[in-house]
Amino acid sequence: MTFTWLNKQGVRSDAGFELQFVDRFTMEYRQDGRTITLDIESGFLGENQPAILMSPDALNAWDDGAELLPTEQRQALHNIREALAFQGLGLSLE
Secondary structure, three states: OOEEEEEOOEEEEOOOEEEEEEEOOEEEEEEOOEEEEEEEEEEEEOOOEEEEEEOOOOOOEOOOOOEOOHHHHHHHHHHHHHHHHHOOOEEEEO
16 A cells, blocks of 8 residues: 655545544545544554554444445554554554
8 A cells, every 4th residue: 555645634545545634633534535534632552652542433434424334444444554654653442
């Protein structure tokens, strides 16, 4: 998977999705013309790895209310982890 920067706060993958930080407590996962707005916090994995903290339920539905299938949830989670890793960040589900 290859990423390119959209701007200082977002990336686009050659797999067809984008991850964009909107503000300090919000990021958006975008794919196929749909968006999931994610409530987040900043934190750490271990003692030194900067990370994003996100609820494990965050990927249950698109903003339009359509539910994600379990396979779609796993794929979105994988995509988000990869996009954050590209930005030097980890992901913690809390």
